[in-house]
Amino acid sequence: MQKDKIIQFMKEHHGYARTSDLLKNGISFRDVKKHVQTKQIEQIKWGLYRLKDADSTSTRDFVDICKAIPTAVICLYSALSHYGLTTFMPTEIMIAIPQGYHSPKMTYPPFRVFNFSKDQYKAGIETIHTKEGNYRIYSPEKSVCDAFRFRRKLGDDTAKEALFTYLDKNDKGFKKLLDAAQVCRMSNVMKPYIEARMA
Numbered sequence: 001m002q003k004d005k006i007i008q009f010m011k012e013h014h015g016y017a018r019t020s021d022l023l024k025n026g027i028s029f030r031d032v033k034k035h036v037q038t039k040q041i042e043q044i045k046w047g048l049y050r051l052k053d054a055d056s057t058s059t060r061d062f063v064d065i066c067k068a069i070p071t072a073v074i075c076l077y078s079a080l081s082h083y084g085l086t087t088f089m090p091t092e093i094m095i096a097i098p099q100g101y102h103s104p105k106m107t108y109p110p111f112r113v114f115n116f117s118k119d120q121y122k123a124g125i126e127t128i129h130t131k132e133g134n135y136r137i138y139s140p141e142k143s144v145c146d147a148f149r150f151r152r153k154l155g156d157d158t159a160k161e162a163l164f165t166y167l168d169k170n171d172k173g174f175k176k177l178l179d180a181a182q183v184c185r186m187s188n189v190m191k192p193y194i195e196a197r198m199a
Contacts (some may be wrong), residue, residue, distance in 0.1 A: 002062060003136055004023070005026075005027060005043070005162050006022065006027055006031060006032070006035055007040070009021075009025055009027070010049070010050070012042065013053075013154075015057070015088055016048065016049065016050045016067060016133065017041075017048075017049050018047055018048055018049075019032065019048075019049075020047070021060045022049075022058075023091060023137065028072045030051065040086070043121075043142070048068055052063065054065075059130055059132055060095060060132050061083075061094070061109040061134070062074050062078075062128075062135035062137070063130070063132050063133035063134065063135050063156075064109055065093055065095060065106070065109060065111055065132075065135075066134070066135040066136055067133065068106055069095065069103050069106075070098045071098055071101055071135045072095040072096070072097055072103070072136065073095060073097075073121070073125055073136045073137060073138060074093065074094070074095060074135060074137035074138070075087070075094050075095060075096040075098045075114060075116075075138050075143065075146055076090075076114065076143065076146055076147060076150060077090045077096040077144035077147070078090050078094040078110065078152065078157060079094075079138050079140075079146075079155065080134070080144070082137065082145050082164045083140045083143065084165070085140060085143070085144065085161075085162040085165045086158050086160065086161055086162050086165070087168055088158045088161075091107055091110070092109075092110040092111050092112045093110065093112070094111070094112050095110040095111055095112070095114070095168075096113075096114050096115075096116045096120075096121055096138070096145075096146075097113055097114075097115060097116070097121070098116060098118060098121045099115045099116065099117055099121075101115075102123060114150070114175050114196050118169065119183070120146075120149075120183075120184065122143025122182070123142060123183045123184075124139040124143075124180060124183070125137075125138060125139075126138070126139050139176070139180070140166060140173075141166075141176040141179070141180035142180045142183075142184070143162070143191070144159075144162045144163050144177065144180070145177070145180045145181050145184035145186045146184065147159035147162050147163075148163070148186045148189055148190055149184055149185075149186060150182070156157060161191055163190065163197075164193075164197055167194065167197050167198065168197075170180065171196070174194075177194075
């Protein structure tokens with residue numbers, strides 16, 4: 001059955017499929033639309049679909065957004081929350097994209113875009129591999145430093161909470177954090193907090 005073919009194809013690709021790939025495998029666009037209407041699959045953005053019965057988790061949402069926006073990197077409070085470095089729970093996924101890049105419209109998940117300069121964008125990207133797919137996220141150290149870079153826009157308290165939590169978890173050495181602070185040009189801003197905490 002055509003239905004089974006669509007579902008099977010998507011299961012073999014972590015629950016996702018692009019229109020072009022479905023068409024190449026003999027599945028008509030009409031059948032794709034029918035599955036969307038019956039809510040068996042859902043459209044993430046134009047030309048990208050996922051199985052409706054896929055579990056809705058933060059990991060799944062990260063995978064969705066990184067599939068839909070190839071340059072997206074999970075950043076700031078979404079990354080901090082992922083690492084357990086903040087008690088703040090963002091209502092939308094925060095992503096970084098390079099300056100000059102325009103993100104496509106998406107119906108789900110909700111997200112907020114931050115444009116990073118070339119050097120700030122490239123530094124500290126890690127790719128996480130999961131059974132649900134892959135997503136890109138900044139390292140804990142880069143995420144803490146980015147929180148300080150955007151503290152005037154997003155708040156001092158969360159940036160300081162993230163830093164202190166990070167230091168509590170890494171009390172035997174934090175060279176990576178100091179290196180990230182250098183890259184982010186936040187060394188002078190963060191140094192007094194670090195010294196006070198480690199005193």
